[in-house]
Amino acid sequence: DAAHEALLRAAHIDPLSPxxxxxxxxxxxxxxxxxxxxxxxxxxxxxxxxLIPVFIRLLELNSxxxxxxRNIGVSQRIMLSIVPTTGRAGGHFGLVQAYGELxxxxxxxxxxxxxxxxHPSIFLGRVFNIQILALLSGQLDYGEALEEFHAALDAAxxxxxxxxxxxxxxxxxxxxxxxxxxxxxxxxxxxxxxxxPPADPVSQAFATHALAWAYLSAGDAGPARxxxxxxxxxxxxxxxxxxLHLGNERAMYALNTLLLGDLARALDLLxxxxxxxxxxxxxxxQDPRWAAVHQEPRFQALVARVQADVQAQxxxxxxxxxxxxxxxxxxxxxxxxxxQQARP
Numbered sequence: 001d002a003a004h005e006a007l008l009r010a011a012h013i014d015p016l017s018p019x020x021x022x023x024x025x026x027x028x029x030x031x032x033x034x035x036x037x038x039x040x041x042x043x044x045x046x047x048x049x050x051l052i053p054v055f056i057r058l059l060e061l062n063s064x065x066x067x068x069x070r071n072i073g074v075s076q077r078i079m080l081s082i083v084p085t086t087g088r089a090g091g092h093f094g095l096v097q098a099y100g101e102l103x104x105x106x107x108x109x110x111x112x113x114x115x116x117x118x119h120p121s122i123f124l125g126r127v128f129n130i131q132i133l134a135l136l137s138g139q140l141d142y143g144e145a146l147e148e149f150h151a152a153l154d155a156a157x158x159x160x161x162x163x164x165x166x167x168x169x170x171x172x173x174x175x176x177x178x179x180x181x182x183x184x185x186x187x188x189x190x191x192x193x194x195x196x197p198p199a200d201p202v203s204q205a206f207a208t209h210a211l212a213w214a215y216l217s218a219g220d221a222g223p224a225r226x227x228x229x230x231x232x233x234x235x236x237x238x239x240x241x242x243x244l245h246l247g248n249e250r251a252m253y254a255l256n257t258l259l260l261g262d263l264a265r266a267l268d269l270l271x272x273x274x275x276x277x278x279x280x281x282x283x284x285x286q287d288p289r290w291a292a293v294h295q296e297p298r299f300q301a302l303v304a305r306v307q308a309d310v311q312a313q314x315x316x317x318x319x320x321x322x323x324x325x326x327x328x329x330x331x332x333x334x335x336x337x338x339x340q341q342a343r344p
Contacts, residue, residue, distance in 0.1 A: 018044055018051045025057055032245035034065055059097055064246035066277030069313040071098035076326055083333045087341050089118060093128050100137030102314045108139055123156035127167050138282035142177040165191060173210035184214040194227045201234035205252040212259055213289050228260050247278030267298050274302055281306040
């Protein structure tokens with residue numbers, strides 16, 4: 001509450017600050033005040049040069065509350081807004097995520113390929129698309145994701161050790177998911193402090209779960225349990241503070257509980273995540289860490305409900321955008337801006 005009040009005072013002084021309003025929006029999201037967060041983020045998108053972090057936060061808010069179809073229009077709007085500044089397309093990841101989570105694999109793959117073609121050496125952009133397709137939407141095989149990661153490193157002229165820590169989390173996690181457990185342990189162990197509950201369990205969840213899974217798969221339950229218990233304590237603290245309202249974050253808590261061996265409690269949490277808006281069933285169906293519940297009737301019923309809702313949203317999108325050739329509109333905007341830039 002004190003942090004929220006301080007940020008509100010700061011926003012009164014600088015109402016268009018993306019940093020202040022972005023932090024306010026995150027507090028509102030975590031507190032379950034979703035409409036307040038949406039309004040705040042949408043106001044920031046009205047500014048002449050909306051920042052990508054604001055865009056990412058809005059995408060995640062819509063995704064975590066089950067409003068996947070909103071992200072198509074938001075992503076198109078952002079992509080068009082970038083053109084006047086840069087003279088080229090940007091923000092492709094928004095459509096990769098929007099189409100991927102709606103199960104529209106062909107469209108998601110198109111925007112991933114277009115980004116790779118237009119920005120081949122921008123490592124973080126390519127890696128973000130890998131994360132979206134492999135982990136968030138279940139539209140990319142983990143082995144193919146690793147191949148694309150290596151290609152992104154090569155195109156950027158970068159060694160793995162030079163990559164940001166979050167990217168190394170992804171790389172180590174992908175090794176765990178394809179069964180390269182010793183390699184996952186080698187990569188992830190130096191990056192994670194398993195001695196105490198993390199201050200931000202959400203940012204640490206994927207890597208922690210991947211490392212724990214690697215240890216469990218290698219028959220070493222001790223380090224795995226220590227990691228998972230620390231993360232469990234951090235998620236429990238978030239819940240006690242009323243900060244665990246987002247569906248995707250509650251699903252992380254569910255996976256942590258499952259890896260600790262409590263299947264019934266894990267399904268309780270995943271059902272709560274579904275009610276809050278979690279819709280990433282396709283990603284869970286290809287994830288071996290969830291295999292223990294794949295045949296459970298409760299899990300199968302939950303997945304059927306989620307898939308039905310995603311299918312309904314996809315059908316509405318197909319009708320809404322049936323006559324819209326966004327690629328042509330984007331290309332026309334780029335051509336017009338480049339022609340303007342070429343004038344003496």
